[in-house]
Amino acid sequence: MAEMVRLDGITKAYGETVALHPTDLSIREGEFVTLLGPSGSGKTTLLNLIAGSTAPSAGEIWLKGRDVTQVPANRRELGMVFQNYALFPHMTVAQNVAFPLTLRRRPRAEIRREVMRALELVHLPHVAKRKPRELSGGQQQRIAIARSLVYNPSLILMDEPLGALDRKLREALQFEIKKLHEELRMTVLYVTHDQEEALTMSNRICLMNEGRMEQVAPPQEMYFRPATEFAAGFLGVSNIIRVAVEGRGAIRVGERFALSGVPGLTAAPGEVVPVMIRPEAIRLAAGSAAENVLEAEVEDVVFLGGVTNLVVRTGQGERFTVRQLTRRSDAGWQGGMPVSLSFDASDVVPLNGAAPQ
């Protein structure tokens, strides 16, 4: 599919502080890409650079094959949804949604038709005559979304649009935005600091950290093959340990536990590298009789209903979080119990860029 956005070494510095280090990114038409990262990681900065409300310090921005780096914000034909809705308080809902069409001097009848169609898309045609302040937060954001798509902009930017809403409403709107994206084949660049939101909504996630793109990957890959310690730690629960490389794809985890055939391990023998194992990939057995296992002791047991989380501690003092499906036949894990851990080589994820891109 055609390329919608291309960033070429785009950079933003405010005096001494670099808000965004040189960044490259390409977004295809119809893609839903999410910028995920902690507060202050440069997500809003990147969005504002694309929107044109901030000028870059260096680099180029291409939209639909056109260099728009010098094009003012009002000529970029983009849509944007803000966290605080940014609806015009002096206009009715219908006037708000009509605003971009009025600017484009569309015929009256067409404006009326398009506004109603957009309001129906967000299930709010009945509030057309009201003022924004008479609506709930969720309704206001739906109106803002309707306003951002009514003029079919080539790209819609959303900066933490659900950040001000409570959890239930957030989930409902996540679903609706996702549905609109699929039905209307919009290209969306979405910003959030909520990893679940990013995982459920995106075609691809750009993980941001301290003004840099840490990793760009589809949600599944981002979760199962994080490239860096930051990525592994930011998404889900992870165990990050340091292991000695013994050969090609071979590592030693503990005295009695070695694995071979670890995928994507590029470090040379003798090196000590960080790797990640997800809590659900670890097998746990009582006692310590078995061959090729890691001996440990149960420190803590947290029963969560369907799953049980255990914290275990190995002889070397490393802590692992282990997640197990709860079974009624379980003898019941208890603190102080000796246990043995094991996992498959395919579940070991080498970090710090060692994973294949």
Add this chain to the structure above:
Amino acid sequence: MARQTTIEERVPSAATRLIAWLGYAFLLMPSLVVLPMSFGTGTEFDFPPKSFSLDLYREYFSEPSWVASTLTSLQVAAASAALSLLIGGLAAYGIVRYQFRGKKLLTIFLLSPMLVPTIVVALALYLYLGIARATGTTWGLILCHAVVCVPYVIVTMMAGLRQVDRNLEIAATIMGASWFGVLTRVTIPLLRPTILASGLFAFLISFDEVVISFFVSGVRTQTLPVKMYSTIHWEISPVLAAVSSLLTILSLGICILVAALQKER
């Protein structure tokens, strides 16, 4: 929080309230005396009036020189309010919305007529109009009043503009609005109460202004306050009570209107 606010601290004591009311009473006294006097009769001020009549008001409205100076004042106040809204509004917009070198200095310069003693401003304007050969002209008076009104407009408009959410302007721009489109479709409509309030204030300042007008107005451009002032000098006519009452009511009306506008926001 450094410390807890106790009930005693929030509710003013009886003594404080008494002082406050005495202060109000002192400030209100002249108006309260003048109002009953304006309904008196005859050729002398008398308080309390012995009988009630509208004679003084009738006299005011039938005397051509009073009517002429009132019209001059209204005309000058309306024009200088409009002019200072334009100048002050643009200045406030530039100061609040843009970063540039010398911004602090420019702000102080623009507000300086508010900081310099009125008599100094009056003398300066008198000399200036003399050079420009504009002494005694209506437009000269309008310009002079605008000089005094502009700082007030700037201060209120700056406060109003800071209240306007930048994101609304950015949102409008991204949807395709030009700078002018944002200004006319978003910023100005949102500022409407502020614009009206500062316009009314400017009108009132100009309408009440006496020191500068005294220096620069001529025989044919005598404003109402100047006419009142010279009346005191030549003949202490009780018509003044009626004029003062009307002025007080006008000021009160405008203040109530401004307060209502503030509430609307």
